Amino acid sequence: MKAVCHRCGGDKQGPFVPCRGCAFVPQKEERLTAWLFSLHHLDEVELDEAAARVRQGGLPDPSKKLKNAARKEMGAAPLPDGAQMPFTTATLMGIAFANLLLTPLAGFAYWLGLRKERPVAAAQALRITLPIGFALGALWVGMVALRLLG
Numbered sequence: 707m708k709a710v711c712h713r714c715g716g717d718k719q720g721p722f723v724p725c726r727g728c729a730f731v732p733q734k735e736e737r738l739t740a741w742l743f744s745l746h747h748l749d750e751v752e753l754d755e756a757a758a759r760v761r762q763g764g765l766p767d768p769s770k771k772l773k774n775a776a777r778k779e780m781g782a783a784p785l786p787d788g789a790q791m792p793f794t795t796a797t798l799m800g801i802a803f804a805n806l807l808l809t810p811l812a813g814f815a816y817w818l819g820l821r822k823e824r825p826v827a828a829a830q831a832l833r834i835t836l837p838i839g840f841a842l843g844a845l846w847v848g849m850v851a852l853r854l855l856g
Contacts (some may be wrong), residue, residue, distance in 0.1 A: 708847065709744035710753055712736075715760035721746065738776040744769055793827045802834050810839035 709721040716727030721744040724731045732740035741747065743756055743766070758825065768776075793801070804812040813835025820828040 710757040712743045712766045715757040738773045741776045741780055741829050790826050791831050801831055805835055805838040810835050
């Protein structure tokens with residue numbers, strides 16, 4: 707089975723084997739993109755065109771719809787039903803209060819723990835945590851600088 711490395715554009719014997727050009731081996735979610743860059747998904751002409759684009763510096767970024775189609779065609783396990791479910795407003799407020807009252811590490815823990823199983827909810831937690839973390843970090847640095855220099 708012919709395939710193209712989606713990192714360097716080199717020819718491969720299959721979508722999941724190591725690339726002879728750059729030694730890249732697709733792992734986890736990148737296997738979906740690797741499958742899309744094979745004869746399973748593209749014909750010979752499209753595969754050659756994809757290889758040329760990658761060699762010219764184009765970075766492949768397949769849509770979620772295309773990745774889900776690849777997952778289905780590969781026979782991979784589908785994402786769980788709750789994977790795209792966002793947090794409720796009450797949960798988001800709880801994360802914000804935990805970030806403010808305890809530490810922003812609480813929000814980062816939500817993000818780290820949920821980024822694979824519930825990526826939408828994890829992104830929400832990160833969007834709340836980052837500004838609070840930066841603000842509290844700046845406040846802390848300001849207080850230390852004031853104490854040392856003042």
